[in-house]
Amino acid sequence: MRTAFCAHHGVETESEYKLRRRDAGELTWHAHIGLSDWDATEAALDEIIDGLAEHRYTLDRFGLCLSRAMSLPAAERTGAAKETGPVLDAEDWAKVAAAPVQPHLGDFMIGTPAGLKNTQRALDVGITTIGNLGQHFAFEPPGGYDDEALTGITVEAIGAMAARGGLVHSYLDDGPAMQFNHYGGYLGWAALELHIVEDLLGARLAHCYGGLVPNPAHRAIVGLALDHLRDGDSLGSMVYGNTVEYGPERQRNLGVLATSVMIDVATQLRRPTGHALNPVPLSEAERIPDADEILEVHLMARELEIEVRRGAPLLDWAWAERRAAEAVAYARAFRDGALAHFADAGADPGDARALLLALRRTTPAALERAIRIPASRELLELETWKHGVVATVAERARRSLPRLDGRRIVLAALEVHDVVRDALARELPQAGAQVIVLPSSISPEQLARAAADEDADTVIVATYNGGALTLGKELMRTLPADVTVIFGGVLNEDDGGPLPVDARPGLEALGIRCVGEIEQLGAALA
Numbered sequence: 001m002r003t004a005f006c007a008h009h010g011v012e013t014e015s016e017y018k019l020r021r022r023d024a025g026e027l028t029w030h031a032h033i034g035l036s037d038w039d040a041t042e043a044a045l046d047e048i049i050d051g052l053a054e055h056r057y058t059l060d061r062f063g064l065c066l067s068r069a070m071s072l073p074a075a076e077r078t079g080a081a082k083e084t085g086p087v088l089d090a091e092d093w094a095k096v097a098a099a100p101v102q103p104h105l106g107d108f109m110i111g112t113p114a115g116l117k118n119t120q121r122a123l124d125v126g127i128t129t130i131g132n133l134g135q136h137f138a139f140e141p142p143g144g145y146d147d148e149a150l151t152g153i154t155v156e157a158i159g160a161m162a163a164r165g166g167l168v169h170s171y172l173d174d175g176p177a178m179q180f181n182h183y184g185g186y187l188g189w190a191a192l193e194l195h196i197v198e199d200l201l202g203a204r205l206a207h208c209y210g211g212l213v214p215n216p217a218h219r220a221i222v223g224l225a226l227d228h229l230r231d232g233d234s235l236g237s238m239v240y241g242n243t244v245e246y247g248p249e250r251q252r253n254l255g256v257l258a259t260s261v262m263i264d265v266a267t268q269l270r271r272p273t274g275h276a277l278n279p280v281p282l283s284e285a286e287r288i289p290d291a292d293e294i295l296e297v298h299l300m301a302r303e304l305e306i307e308v309r310r311g312a313p314l315l316d317w318a319w320a321e322r323r324a325a326e327a328v329a330y331a332r333a334f335r336d337g338a339l340a341h342f343a344d345a346g347a348d349p350g351d352a353r354a355l356l357l358a359l360r361r362t363t364p365a366a367l368e369r370a371i372r373i374p375a376s377r378e379l380l381e382l383e384t385w386k387h388g389v390v391a392t393v394a395e396r397a398r399r400s401l402p403r404l405d406g407r408r409i410v411l412a413a414l415e416v417h418d419v420v421r422d423a424l425a426r427e428l429p430q431a432g433a434q435v436i437v438l439p440s441s442i443s444p445e446q447l448a449r450a451a452a453d454e455d456a457d458t459v460i461v462a463t464y465n466g467g468a469l470t471l472g473k474e475l476m477r478t479l480p481a482d483v484t485v486i487f488g489g490v491l492n493e494d495d496g497g498p499l500p501v502d503a504r505p506g507l508e509a510l511g512i513r514c515v516g517e518i519e520q521l522g523a524a525l526a
Contacts, residue, residue, distance in 0.1 A: 003126035005061075005102040013128045013165045014061070014102050015204065018235055018274035021060075027268055027305060029058075030104065030238040030276035031294050034065025034085035036494055038092045042099065044291035049100060051295040057302050061102040061129075061276050063238070065288065068465055071112035071141050080142060083465040084288050084494050097125035104129050104237065106169055106208075110157050111136030113145050119157040119166075129167040129206060129237055130157075133193060134175025137360050140439055151357045155201065158352075162203035169237040170197075170205060173212035178386040179364040183218060184327045184379050187225050188334030192359065194229065195335060200352040204235065208275070211240035212385045214256075216263045217320065221382065223267035223275075224317075224324035229331060236275030239264045241297075244385060246284050253282045261301045265308040270317055277301065288500060326379055337371035386419060393423035393518055398430065400522035405432035407525075410451045412438040413462040413489075420462050420488060420518065444471055448478035457482070458525065462489045468503040469493040476510045486524045488515040 002012060011017045021028050031048060035041045041064065049059055067087045069080035077087055088096070096103050109118045109130050122130050136154045161168055170193055172178065177189035190207055197205040207226050213219050219242075227234040242260040246253045257279060264277050279301040281289035339349040347354040409428055413421035421437065428435045436454050438447060451459050459479065463471055468491040475485060487507055491514055492500035504514045513524040 001097075001124060001126045003097045003102060004100060006126060008100075013167075015128065015165065015167050015235060017060075017102070022235070022272045022274040025269075025272055027265065028060040028274070028276040029298065029301070030061045030063060030278040031059055031298065032063040032065055032278060033291075033294060034288065037086045038088060038095055041086055042095070044294075045099060045101070047291040048295050048298070051291075052298060055299060055302070057298070059101045059298070061104050061238070062099070063104040063106055063278070064096060066105070066108050068108055068142065070118065071108040071114055071139070073114050073117070083467040084500055093121045093125050097127055102129075103127045104169070106131040106171060106237075107135065110168065111139050111150070111154055113141050113150065113153065115157045116153045116160065119160055123160060123164045123166060128161075128165060129169050130161060131169025131171060131208075131237070132174055133168055133170035133197070133205075134172060134177070136356060138175045142443060144439070147360055148357060151353055151360065154356060155353050158197060158201045158203050162201055166203065167206045167235065167237065168197050168203050169208060171208040171211075171240070173209055173240070176359075176364050178212050178384050180384055181368060181387050182375065182380055183222060183225070183382040183384060184330035184373075184375055185334060185364060185368060186222070186384055187229060187327050187331035188338070189364070190226065191229060191331045191335035192338055192355075195339070196352050196355050200350065200355070206235055206237040208237045208240060210260070210264065210278075211243040211280075214242045214245045214260075214385055216259055218382060219260065219263045220267050220320045221323045221327065223264070223273070224271055224320055225327045225331070227271045227273050228324050228328040232271075234271075234273035234275075236273045238276040238278045239268075240278050241280035243280050243284055244389070246280070246282060250282060257282065257297060257300065258304060261304045262308050265305050266312065266315060269309065269312055270315075323378060323382065326376060327382065330373055330375055330379060333373045334371060337373060338367060341367070341370050390419055390423050390426070393420060394427045396518045397423055397427045397521060400519045401427065401431040402522055402526055403432050404428065404525065407433045407458060408436070408454060408456045409433045409458040409460060410436045410438060410447070410454060410456045411460050412447055423518075424460065424521075444474035445478060448475055451479060451483060458484045458486065460486045460488070460521075463487065464490045467493060469506045472503070472507045472510050472512050476512070484513070484525070485511070486513045486515055486521070488518075488521070
């Protein structure tokens with residue numbers, strides 16, 4: 001079966017469409033969207049498509065931001081907390097495939113307990129770019145899950161995609177790759193994923209990058225290097241715009257948007273890889289965007305494409321190409337070293353399941369200690385954003401923290417956004433606190449129980465997924481009254497309306513202290 005988009009363009013799969021556009025030197029465009037349910041999402045998508053058409057622009061694909069409940073088997077979803085994004089019922093899959101632009105399913109598919117069933121449903125209606133492989137390594141399903149069983153599901157889902165011409169999407173920034181010290185290691189992880197998905201499982205892998213790559217030079221180098229890694233035969237999913245440098249000032253945000261779009265357009269013109277470009281709406285740091293906000297940045301991005309094409313002859317790519325080639329040489333050596341390391345530990349390098357499980361159970365820091373590949377000074381200077389920002393956030397926290405001698409603090413980030421958690425896990429003990437760091441898979445009840453078992457006097461929670469108020473209510477029902485509760489992150493709530501609402505007033509009414517910036521944490525702890 002084909003989606004409406006593929007049928008309209010006379011192709012069997014999205015891969016065929018991507019190849020056609022790539023080889024013609026044409027860019028494609030992507031929008032990420034996911035409101036409370038499919039009907040609301042569809043209406044917003046139609047508004048974006050119509051708005052672009054008024055300016056004679058088109059949209060090629062959209063990423064459907066599903067609720068985290070979709071990671072669970074269908075029978076367990078009704079008991080899961082409602083977070084941002086739709087939960088698809090059985091009849092919704094065909095509706096998604098009938099959209100006039102090609103659907104992309106990234107989050108809460110591959111790497112989750114429901115990964116195989118969700119992948120099969122998507123393939124059955126013609127949705128053929130499915131991910132996110134990065135979540136196999138970084139995502140913990142709500143309530144936890146046996147990692148051997150989860151790995152088996154992931155292997156079966158990728159196998160189903162191989163059999164049906166699917167494109168396995170992996171967002172490198174969402175997985176362990178971003179935790180390496182520099183982009184050589186980041187690309188080394190990409191090389192390991194390529195070995196597993198393509199050499200061992202026979203599927204096609206599409207890497208995505210960009211959301212956590214704010215440095216313009218690094219964005220270009222990563223884009224070029226991923227194509228070098230494939231010997232010039234890349235077929236990407238999309239390039240995510242810069243998601244980490246937006247703040248409260250609109251003019252600054254416009255500058256960030258323009259820079260990332262121009263770099264991504266220029267890189268695609270230099271090395272066409274089929275990656276669709278995803279300009280990030282200016283409200284990204286506050287909540288999910290509405291249709292008007294998505295349309296605004298897409299219209300701006302199309303004008304920027306015109307200007308980049310006009311200025312293309314001015315660009316000298318020699319420096320970036322050299323850096324990319326150096327990073328790829330390191331990446332291939334790192335991949336080979338990692339495979340030898342796993343073989344020594346008893347994991348067969350020719351067994352996809354064994355490698356996926358071994359990679360899930362290790363960390364980038366452990367691999368870097370075990371596999372010492374020499375890196376040039378230039379490569380070491382290509383520091384990954386997450387490695388650098390954890391240190392920066394830790395320093396900002398350090399300056400604000402009071403002495404915490406004798407305090408027992410439970411620290412949790414209940415999903416994959418874990419930068420602040422990692423920074424605080426480093427700094428709170430330096431201030432004298434005894435810190436208990438919990439995994440992202442725990443439920444609110446398990447968090448409350450851990451606080452009671454550990455005799456904690458403080459609980460610090462980072463949350464971003466549109467369920468902050470529900471989480472706060474559940475915690476406050478079960479925590480002892482004398483425990484200080486502090487929330488940070490994106491504190492909003494999906495209340496069934498078109499967009500999440502600000503949860504801070506409700507949280508503060510419950511007695512929860514809300515922190516907007518890490519510098520405010522010291523006062524909240526005092």
